[in-house]
Amino acid sequence: MFCKKDNQNLFRLFISVLITGGIIVSSIAKADIVIPFKKNITIYTSTTETEPLYKAVLALQRDIEKVTGSKAHIKDLSAIKEPGIVVLNSVKDKLQQALIGWEAHHVYTTKINDVEQVILQGADSRGTIYAIYEFSEKVLGVPPLWYFINWKPSSQKAITVSSALDIKVNEPTVKYRAWFPNDMDMFSPWRRLNKDNKELWLETALRHKINTIEYYEQGTYSDKTAYKLSDNFRLISSYGLVLTTHHHSPLNATFRAWEDFWKGIKKVELVPELSLKNEDKIEEFWRYHIETLHRANAEMIWVIGFRAAGDHPFWKTFKDAPGSMKERGAVISRMIKKQRDLVLEITGNPEVQFRSIFYNELSDLMAEGYIDLPNDPNLIWNYVASRRDHFPNLDVQKLNTTGNNLGYYFNYQFTSTGSHFAAGEGPWKMEDNYRYLAPKSTKPILFSVVNAGNLREFVMELAANAKMMWDFNDYRTDAFLTDFCRQYYGADKADRISQLYRSYYMAYWQPRKADLQGIDRQYIFQDLRYWRAIEGLVKVIKEKKYDLNPLKEMGGEQIQNRTYQIVPADNGAENQVDAIINGTAKAADAFKKIMGECDEVYNGLNGASKDFFDTNLRGPAHFMYGLNTSLWNLTKAFKEGSTDKGKQTSLVKQAIHELEQAQKALYSTQYPPFESWYSNSTIFNLSKTINLLKTVNQ
Template sequence: MFGFQKRSGLFFMRRILHGGLIEALSIALVMMIGFASCAWSESRFNVAKHVPKDAALQPILVDGDTPWLVMTADYENPAIQAAIRNAERDWYKVFGYPPVIFRDVTRRAWSGPVIAFGSAANTKHLFESNVPEGKEQFRLTTSEVKQNPAITVVGSDTRGTIFAIYTFCEEVLGVDPMYLFTDNQPAKCGAISLAADFDIVSSKPTFEYRGWFINDEELHDGMHRDPLGGNVISMEWMDKILETLLRCKGNMIAPESAPFSDASVYELCKRRDVVITFHHILPVGLNMMDWPKKVPFSFVDHKDILVDAWTKSAKVLADKKVAWTIGFRGESDGAFWNSDPSAPKDDAGRAAVIAEAMQTQTDIIRKIDPDATIIAALWNEQGRFYNDGLLKVPDGVCKMFADDGRGFMRDKGDGSDLDPGDGLYYHVMMMMNTQNRTTEGVPPARFYSELKRYVEKGATKYAIINVSGIRPAAMSVEAITDFLWDANPGLRSSPQEAMKEYLNDWYAKEFGPVLAPELTALRLHYYDIPYMREQMPIQGRWRGARGEHLIQYLTQELLKKYGKAIQNGEDLRAIRGFETQFQQAKEPLAETAGFFPSLWEQTKQLESKIPADRKDYYQAHFTYQVAVHMYSCRMLSMVNNAFDHYGQNRDALAFADEMELALEELEKLLEEAHRAEYGNWDTMFMHVRLMDMWRTRLLLKESIAMIQGEPCTSGYRGIMNGSFWGSAQAYMDHGDGVFPYFYRHSGRGLEVLENRNSIPVVANEQR
């Protein structure tokens, strides 16, 4: 009558045939008592087995009518309240009933089991939770609350309580922490049995600050733009991102590329108990992407202007939990000397300016909070200057080393420049015309290998991960966040073996354990796409570890730079730079023609085995991701052939005919993209603007039409010509405030903001 599915030591009962619920549960309970000692073998957390205090304690059967016990003092905490509300929704998804919730005490009329949620401080009068000491710790275990058998879900502090609640949702209710981005809904069931020795105990996280950077946020901006214009991303969607981050045991976020220091998104982070941080273009939280016109920018001739702006930015953020970043770059994320004509001309002089700016920023922050966590963002030229011994980082500041956008760290590589308390910035998605914008691109084995020395050296204070749109790289986003929480599984074997183990577990979660080995093999085959290897077959400009954006970019560059010359019948080889550009367009295609047929065949064969309710996600996560590489390569190969043939015979019409064939390959790619657009993602690829496939299509059509003398529209789409940066700038222009603010502050509000003597500071124990 019932089907049983073992998951993480739990037994989910699904009603298969009609019949009385009470009778069915009674039968199931008898069947499950025999499984009471099952191991919690699949949990992601440390598990401590113990002998129950009451030897007669039996497995606890939880169903939709099992009441919760919540402490009023905890519920009044906005961050814990948000997690409880999310858990209520999860409960409803699984059982079909909203939970009954007792406040502070159980009911005498109820002698059955309860689920007690709360912090150690607010539940200690009812039961002893034995939660590990320290920040962010939690424990889920069987216990008793007065006369009631209980599952206690308790945290050491606010964030520990949040993690406890979400761990209950994941490990007991079967909710995928990444469900928002994987569309993976929990199975509905009638009841869940937990063994008498059920016990999940946290341990100290590997990295103290574990965060996501929502950078190049074209997908979030396109599908979930803030209708009031106060942020790029709507607060409803950002709240879901924060929920997902917390479910994955992250605790920090850089929520957008260029928010102003008084942006409302920071208030949302505060309510969610998520630490705010910034990337290298927002030192002290100051938005340097939008420096006001006609205001001098110089830390050489006009230091007072920058010091004033940094100070105002720090003050407006003083009541938040912040991991501050310091550094000095110029406008719009360029080197500062590109924005300041008076800047030194040599590296030593430039490094000295950056060092002085960093020290000034540190002093401003320390006046507000002497114990603040401060991060020196060693990105790009700042990292190079530090590695060359030219840049001094202020004392007591965490050095944040960065990768190169491909997942290879830019430290010295042997750990000699890493100190305890240092940190890192890492990309699993990246916009630099050559990486992954719509796919998985960084194999977990790469960051297991690259970040191992950080763990060994204790350089684990801070880690911020560039996750961009999240959805395309959901697996690697979760994988690296899991690593930051607990690096041991990624380091206890070779990087390749650890990756295989993680992939198998992840695909078991997403598609079921039966298919997991085949899906793991498919993903490993995908990672072997020739230009995605750490070293390409041809070692030219691109070297290796590249993504699908490179293929689209090379196609666009050839058409933009040389399409007009072909229309005019010019000799391409007489044009300076063409030969180099053409050779670079050939490099990444080496070995791809022979590689893709077997990968595509493997992808399509597995497609038929995928359960009906997961076929859409398989299309998005596998079929599209293989298709975008394969069809893009075929397109570029045909474009290259057309250029090669034109160079031999100068026949523009023949060139146009070959462009028609390239366009057909792109249209096949777009068909696969459309099949991956469904539900919440129904317009997803419309908003891919940094790797603009629509731009590629229009360039091909324009080139063909111009040669054939046919009418054409434009090589661009949209009112902003497909520009994400134009959209982001529109957000910044929307503000009516006075720099460095977004909103107009006046009267007493501005006086308090800028002139108050006593600024509320977050205490150390609250960070």
């Protein structure tokens, strides 16, 4: 059962109205407001169809219809005569006392023209959007993740709202709160299936009071039409969300689009060389992208930085790049200042918001003091969690208290070694990261973004981050998770399931002891590390290279042992092989226990609660158990293979079986609207990995 929160007793929800022959008879106190949903409920608003707020009004209309079975009518504010729901924007509408504060909002009851009304009011347009979704969640009972979990309400004839309804939400602690769908191998094909898939993830973000989407594309032009913003960027903007771009696409001008730009937009036959000596051409490239975004009137946080044609340092692309890190830092610093000047010139707005992202090489250069950023009060110094294992990097650790505006980029997933099919970092680790950064500035954190890949696997963590960024000081993960479980699984199961979530995250193998105080589970072995380890072991088994430290670093690693972070001594071992055997055995035992408890809880749930529990916790627990037992068997096969080929063959077969069971656990959770979700995976293709394992015994 889904339960409706009482929001600290600020309101009461009564389903106590009988409808007989069109006459509403209420058994509640006269001071309470009966919202007559049958045929003549009205939403009053001044917004128009071209405004983002109108999308939220339509969502409210849809929510009302879902809950009551009756469609609400939308009318202008001037038509207020009967009781209804009044949507007010403090900047635009003058019927009530204006709210003060960025995105503040208020849900309450009052009289307008001597008629009792439910008021949904925001200090600005997004505040009003949030007021609408606050009402939908707290009064109508529509959970923010309704689309992701295929939620269906029990139909109600009418809803009566207490006259004590008074939910006032002050402005958020963190001004810009972003989600970043990245590595979208499953998400992108799913979005192409229908309009709802394409758009409703943006509504889901707004229901969680997220206000920014980090996104990137090959270029800001579409079909080589000059100055046309891409469909995805226009869609995000149409929902009233702030746009910002990725660290490899400052100004949304990735150098991957260099050739397309010159041939498609500039119509030149000879593409200029991508070289530091062609700085005027680089500036022309940037100018086009800035003008495209500016002409579209998109609300932007402008990312300024300098990287390669891809997710690499600029010296991987620019052949005339200097060799020393100090000189490279000077080039980046110069380019960042040039980008800032161009944005200020083109927009003509001295108050535009900038953001510089200290990712990978820029983080290293920042830690060494080789980056000189513009002295701009509107620049966000956006620090990034360490790569592969997500904790504050060295530049954050070295940072003294500053007056700069700080931002933080936290990964719930990571393309090459992190979580992909099963959430691994967890909300406690997220909270620890942000609490580590917060004291580094005399100002509140100004910007937050969480990278969650395909989104579906990380919806609980995304909800936790959104909640923390709105109310940073009072947020506590344990309390959040209990509330989350109460909302999605029912009050009677909330405590047990919230403890199961904690046990699930603690079951992950920690291949290395923590070396940074205050960070929960600093090093963990996520599912993509299992994938890399399995493929790495298959390679050495087939090559008959029986080195007890067989797993090698990824190409291009800047820090030794970062790919796997396996420290044998921390696992009671002298080499990688025995460390893997010990670590995966311990993790498998833990996940097996959680699987049993999850199965028991699962059998006591029903409907969307049951499906969501299977998707978000039970399925991942079964999957991670399968990964651990598969890798354990394969590593044992590797260890035994030099002396006992028969035993090796048997262990490899068992490794294949366990991975097949892990795949089965995932595929069984493909509930609507995600019926074919995992068939799109290209980053961790389970079928391909299973077939690779089968080649060992051929």
